[in-house]
Amino acid sequence: MSGLLTPAVLLQSTPSSTNVSPDPTPSSSPRPDPLLNTKTLKNAVLKSHGRPPWYGEDGQPCFPAFVIGIAGGSASGKTHVARQIVRSLGSIPTVIILSQDSFYKKHSPEEIALAFASRFDFDHPDAIDMQLFASCLSDLKALRQTNIPVYSFEQHQRLDETKYLYGATIIITEGIMALQDPALRELYDLKIFVQADSDVMLARRILRDVKERGRSVEGILEQYLRYVKPAFDNFVGPSSRYADIIVPGKDNSVAIELISTHIRRQLEKRARQFRRKMAGTLSRSLSRGPARHLTNEELGLVVLDQTPQLKGMFTILRDETTPRQDFIFFIDRLATMLAEKGMEMLPYRDKTIETPVGCRTVGKVLDVESLCGVSILRSGGPLEQGLRRVVNDVAIGSLLVQSDSKTGEPLLLHVMLPACIRERARAAKTWVFLLDAQIGTGASAFMAIRVLLDHGVPPAQIIFVTFLVARCGGIAMVRRTFPEVTVVVGAVDDGLHETWLEGVGASMDVGEDDDLDGAAGRKAWVVQPGMGQIGDRYYL
Ligand SMILES: Nc1ncnc2c1ncn2[C@@H]1O[C@H](COP(=O)(O)OP(=O)(O)O)[C@@H](O)[C@H]1O
Numbered sequence: 395m396s397g398l399l400t401p402a403v404l405l406q407s408t409p410s411s412t413n414v415s416p417d418p419t420p421s422s423s424p425r426p427d428p429l430l431n432t433k434t435l436k437n438a439v440l441k442s443h444g445r446p447p448w449y450g451e452d453g454q455p456c457f458p459a460f461v462i463g464i465a466g467g468s469a470s471g472k473t474h475v476a477r478q479i480v481r482s483l484g485s486i487p488t489v490i491i492l493s494q495d496s497f498y499k500k501h502s503p504e505e506i507a508l509a510f511a512s513r514f515d516f517d518h519p520d521a522i523d524m525q526l527f528a529s530c531l532s533d534l535k536a537l538r539q540t541n542i543p544v545y546s547f548e549q550h551q552r553l554d555e556t557k558y559l560y561g562a563t564i565i566i567t568e569g570i571m572a573l574q575d576p577a578l579r580e581l582y583d584l585k586i587f588v589q590a591d592s593d594v595m596l597a598r599r600i601l602r603d604v605k606e607r608g609r610s611v612e613g614i615l616e617q618y619l620r621y622v623k624p625a626f627d628n629f630v631g632p633s634s635r636y637a638d639i640i641v642p643g644k645d646n647s648v649a650i651e652l653i654s655t656h657i658r659r660q661l662e663k664r665a666r667q668f669r670r671k672m673a674g675t676l677s678r679s680l681s682r683g684p685a686r687h688l689t690n691e692e693l694g695l696v697v698l699d700q701t702p703q704l705k706g707m708f709t710i711l712r713d714e715t716t717p718r719q720d721f722i723f724f725i726d727r728l729a730t731m732l733a734e735k736g737m738e739m740l741p742y743r744d745k746t747i748e749t750p751v752g753c754r755t756v757g758k759v760l761d762v763e764s765l766c767g768v769s770i771l772r773s774g775g776p777l778e779q780g781l782r783r784v785v786n787d788v789a790i791g792s793l794l795v796q797s798d799s800k801t802g803e804p805l806l807l808h809v810m811l812p813a814c815i816r817e818r819a820r821a822a823k824t825w826v827f828l829l830d831a832q833i834g835t836g837a838s839a840f841m842a843i844r845v846l847l848d849h850g851v852p853p854a855q856i857i858f859v860t861f862l863v864a865r866c867g868g869i870a871m872v873r874r875t876f877p878e879v880t881v882v883v884g885a886v887d888d889g890l891h892e893t894w895l896e897g898v899g900a901s902m903d904v905g906e907d908d909d910l911d912g913a914a915g916r917k918a919w920v921v922q923p924g925m926g927q928i929g930d931r932y933y934l
């Protein structure tokens with residue numbers, strides 16, 4: 395792996411307009427193709443055509459990520475092969491290139507001093523934290539988030555920071571010892587060994603280490619003869635026997651093409667028909683006669699009290715003649731009421747206080763370690779204001795789920811989560827308000843809940859807050875699959891219909907279960923009587 399820092403890298407094969415970032419920093423300006431320049435690898439941002447559902451109707455992940463292990467001598471061309479595979483795959487879902495270099499053990503000051511004198515053996519299997527490597531890879535393969543170490547070749551040291559990774563469909567790991575460890579080998583779906591002549595490897599290593607790793611030629615040669623060459627003979631070379639395919643270290647375009655064809659076939663087998671299935675079940679049940687309308691109690695929803703005051707607010711919001719200013723005012727007010735209702739679902743404990751007139755009294759205090767919001771873009775946006783009013787300084791992340799224009803499948807296009815749920819241990823202690831304007835087919839809600847579960851948020855700590863739910867839509871499936879998730883809603887409507895919306899093709903109002911379908915309009919599942927496209931009415 396080249397580059398001074400060696401974090402795992404998230405790459406996309408072709409540029410996309412949508413930024414799917416593993417980092418909380420959104421990219422605003424066009425970035426160079428990270429495949430072309432090794433120096434940009436450390437800044438690479440995951441871009442994707444979107445991640446289709448990775449779970450079944452039971453909500454459980456059904457296909458692990460496809461994992462490829464690439465081993466070979468130092469500078470044999472492992473990173474190059476990995477990038478060529480990504481490039482050759484063309485339009486594919488997200489890929490992570492995970493370098494074994496990230497997992498060099500933390501060194502003592504004495505070891506670092508030896509490393510600077512080219513007297514430290516980085517080529518023995520013991521130099522690598524194989525256990526951590528296997529555990530991070532196993533999390534990623536199981537579609538869970540992970541945080542991997544970041545290594546500096548310049549400092550010969552693992553840095554304090556870690557790199558958050560989530561959401562890859564294909565993971566390519568590369569490293570001299572990638573095929574060495576049995577636990578790692580177990581995780582691979584395809585094992586590759588890159589074979590190059592030793593003089594080619596040495597020549598490439600000298601050029602690269604001088605240019606990119608700040609080394610002298612003398613140091614490189616000393617390290618090579620003392621450690622690199624013997625390790626290749628003893629460990630790296632012999633591990634080629636575990637490979638499914640040996641790829642030449644140069645002129646390897648035919649091998650790369652064969653490998654990508656194999657991967658493409660494997661991915662096709664994993665394609666799913668999720669939203670269609672959810673909507674299909676619904677249509678079939680409707681065509682058999684009048685839909686059986688489950689009651690709010692049967693659906694297990696927490697519905698705001700349907701007081702005349704609330705009904706009055708909904709009347710204004712449902713009215714198509716309501717001016718936008720009024721719509722925004724009442725949506726914000728309703729969002730605040732829903733956030734307050736959501737707060738009722740949290741645990742509280744007793745707290746004794748003293749009042750300004752000297753009386754002691756027992757009250758309540760919120761009993762949660764951490765609390766955040768995640769908004770399903772962009773129609774979850776109008777609920778953010780309500781949550782901010784109720785919870786001071788609350789961190790709110792976002793997810794972008796959009797329907798594929800051809801298949802209608804929900805696609806996860808963007809994940810930007812607050813820090814408190816980017817680490818598994820913290821996520822387990824965090825309560826999350828998941829915000830979306832309405833639940834129609836339920837496909838977006840399903841996907842968003844799955845993302846939180848992948849990060850280790852317990853289902854009982856997820857509070858889905860929404861203005862409207864379609865009684866006969868996917869809510870029954872969402873509730874059946876994730877019974878511990880609380881759904882707080884303003885009103886429950888009876889209808890859900892697939893409609894052609896004229897002239898709104900460019901809209902990205904994706905939280906409302908719509909299918910983008912050309913510039914002249916789009917097909918969308920709309921809740922009826924409903925309020926129309928809440929995001930459009932709020933933001934346009
Ligand atoms: N097939 C190839 N053709 C030409 N140059 C290559 C090829 N593969 C690798 N290289 C060059 O060799 C050097 C080391 O390659 P790299 O992929 O970083 O090796 P590794 O990851 O195995 O250490 C890089 O400068 C790279 O550009």
Ligand SMILES: Nc1ccn([C@@H]2O[C@H](COP(=O)(O)O)[C@@H](O)[C@H]2O)c(=O)n1
Pocket residue numbers: 395396467468469495498509516517546547550551569570622
């Ligand atoms: N601080 C370090 C750590 C490792 N190395 C050398 O890197 C080689 C593995 O990386 P490749 O990208 O070449 O596969 C390995 O041979 C180590 O000797 C180093 O020089 N300094």
